[in-house]
Amino acid sequence: MSSLPIFRSAPAAPIASLPESQAAAQGWHARLELGFEAGPECTVLRHRRHAGPLRVQRPFHPEGIPCHTYLLHPPGGIVGGDRLEIEVAVESGAHALLTTPAAAKFYRSAGPLACQRQSFRVAAGGTLEWLPALNIVHGGARVELRNRFELAPDARLLAWDLLGLGRPGSGDRFESGLCDASLQVIADGRPLLAERLRAEGGDPMLNAVWGLQGRGYLATLLAAPATAETLVALRSRLRQVPDALFGCTLLPVPGPRPHGHPVTGLLVCRWLAAAGEALWESMIEAWALLRPLVLGREPCPPRIWST
Helix, strand or coil: CCCCCCCCCCCCCCCCCCCHHHHHHHCCEEEEEEEEEECCCCEEEEEEEEECCCEECCCECCCCCCEEEEEECCCCEECCCCEEEEEEEECCCCEEEEECCCCEEECCCCCCCEEEEEEEEECCCCEEEEECCCEEECCCCEEEEEEEEEECCCCEEEEEEEEEECEHHHCECCCCCEEEEEEEEEECCEEEEEEEEEEECCCHHHCCCCCCCCCCEEEEEEEEEECHHHHHHHHHHHCCCCCCEEEEEEEECCCCCCCCCCCCEEEEEEEEECCHHHHHHHHHHHHHHHHHHHHCCCCCCCHHHHC
8 A cells, every 4th residue: 555645634724704795796605504304204304595506406315214415506617706605414313415416626716715615513313425526626726625524422424525636637737726625523522533735736745755646636535433344344445446545544532432342433544546537436436335334224326426
């Protein structure tokens, strides 16, 4: 297994809300709130509120209890000054699977930042699968990405974040621009994971052996609750993937546990890839392996993945 770059941990900078008039002058300001609750037979999307160009299609229930929901951003591209905010709450006993139909594209900016903030809260006994398509940051784009997950005790999570810097297939090597991305996981009110990646266009880190090694596609996968056996199973499967460049670790959740019970925690796995297709396929394979182990359910890929 090749070495991966070390991302220094840092608290995520808050994104203050702009007045609607100012946001409209600077770019699209879109906000989406979703709340999932356990119904008599399946999870229901009980709360839905949107402002600006963020929508969801009607929910699907192809496997019974879980609610499959597709998030849509009709403009397709995101430019400097645009602000997208997503807040998702999954209540006790509910199971929500969210994905997107296509990659999010962040275009070149003359100066203003494009901001995307996503916040997820999972109550005790709730389950969230957050499985969006790739975020593609074009050369010259200036982007701020924030992801925050809050997990109550006994909450379950399978989530990933996929990022492409530039478009290598089109000759775009991200020689200018900025991508400032952070990820936070809060477990039972205490920080469990806090990291930040700041990638500037043309930085030697993009090609250095100690950095991204010339691979413009990055991914992080989160799974909880996971055990040491889950970690071993994922590592064994990924070693069979050609050209896989990955690293996995298990972060134990602090606090007491019953005697004789295995250590459980947050499984964190990171990838570097030279092609977005290979990265996507690796993520789906990892998700298919982890879903029965972490959520107790066989894989049921969203229909939109095959369209």
